[in-house]
Amino acid sequence: MTEVDAGRWWGLLGDRVRGELVDVRTMADGASGSAVYGLTVVEPAGEFVLKVASQPWLRERARRELTFYRELASHGPVLVPEFLMGGEADGSTYLLLTAAGLPTEAERWSKQRWIELATELGWLHREQVLALAIDRGATGLEPASAEKLAAGEHAWRELGYERLLAPLWANFEALDAAIRELPACLCHGDCHLGNLLTDPADRFVWIDWQEVHVGHGPGDLALLWHRAEVDGVNPPREAMLTAYAVARGIPDDVILRRAAVAAELTLVMLEWPTFFPYLPEPARARIRNRLERLVPAWRR
Template identity: 45%
Template sequence: MHDDEELIARCLRVMRHGPESLRDRQRLTGAASGAGVHRLVFGDGRVAVLKVTTTPVLNDRARREFWFYQALAAQLPVRTPRLLAAADTADLTCLLLSAAEPTPPAERWAPREWVAAAEELGALHQPSLAVGNDRYSWLNRPRRVARTEAATALTAWRQLGLDSIAGPLLDQLGQLDAAVAGLPVCLLHGDWHAGNLLLDQEGLVWADWQEVGVGHGPEDLALLWQRAEFDGARPPREAMLDAYVRARGIRSDVVLERAILAAEIRLLLLGWPTHLLLAEPAERQGLLDHLHHLSRRWAVGVACADA
């Protein structure tokens, strides 16, 4: 805790926010991004959240979020924490943000809350930002999967005894990427799950933008649905998709359906196998059943396209 105190004081100094004004601090748990997250209370009663990254391997992601708040946050159709102060030095990146409260666990969300979130996502994914131009080149990341990433995933699938289903799908990563790319380019949150949606008196506040980037849209939906279902929630997928399509202003047709299918398969193939090795059997089985279902749908679609 002494190290935390010194680091917080240093961050406040470099942000020109005198540490002598700090009255209380609390380390917040659950920062999957690898950043240290602290709830700060100042002498005048103001409450803020300090997010600080000092690990070199994580600094690229932290700086991505730093640039996001500097250049993009104010332009978005969704609400984010307000940036109160920030600093980016050779060995640390820190953000001082307005505080908001966590949403309830995903399994306690009402259908209308899921639908409202999907509607906001559709608004974010409208092509209103010129995210593909040079001004926002920091958003562009290679989307092609490195061989090492696919090989790591295949090793985990072998340990699960499911390489016979995962292997052929991993061989089709190029086709999966092409299906997702059938939709227009848009801004992605990149880590959109219930834990990164906060609440204040006005509604949802979207937090943790370290994975923000350029994509096509279904990537965010796939992550929200799969994380929620893994945690035991049952988001109303059909109603959410209807709201998303209306808000984004695109047609709900075979291209969209194929893109969402591909995004879900890709996420399951690459994002989940190492987690499934450690998961409880019931949690694991739910996602495995879903992968079987999706792979059958994908095979039918590929066969039709090849015919």
């Protein structure tokens, strides 16, 4: 899509929206599965975000996000953009939201700020939210396929980690079992700093719910930590995990700690090799170093 397409979409919405479109900014195009545009409108003035998924294989993710905003967002414990409208039109799935804040600047955060974020994630993962989500149709994700496992194993073998990881590949289901020791919960699914804004009151605004699903929780923490660390930021993991447990209402015990390690290992072993070619060497080194610490922690 192009910015011209975004203007055309504003016209398609026609009698359902008000205001003259005066500026269109491309915010993302494909990275999250949808073309994303910032729209500035006058008479009346307003700032909006338009997300459009046109490719058939992307539309299911867009529909998942649409369901979240329609059925769950107003009942959840975290702040999200205001949903204005969404649906199917012109062979695409679309959402129109209010612009909700500015990107975070985590490199300046205090320890307490990270704890606040972990607390909100714990609120999202509480049992009460899960019950509401299931009642409104939320479902789980498919487990990793045999092809994905084989691809991850091959990638790490090529990187020289065959000996270190061989026992984990041989019993990969043990990682999943450790994660499933935790109660089920509603997961964001793409929890990283790029999907967190701050509003004028310095509150977190959680965006991009295309991967929302029923899971067990530590995967959200693992992705949050790793994406931050790849960017050179060091979240206070121990303090965050304790705050998360308190907010979620679960024990801060060996079950949680082992599930967190398993979630990190799963993320590193299956997901990061795909992105290695696009990362600078310092970021790749941080991931490798973290892996070398995680394996002994898992074996303990």
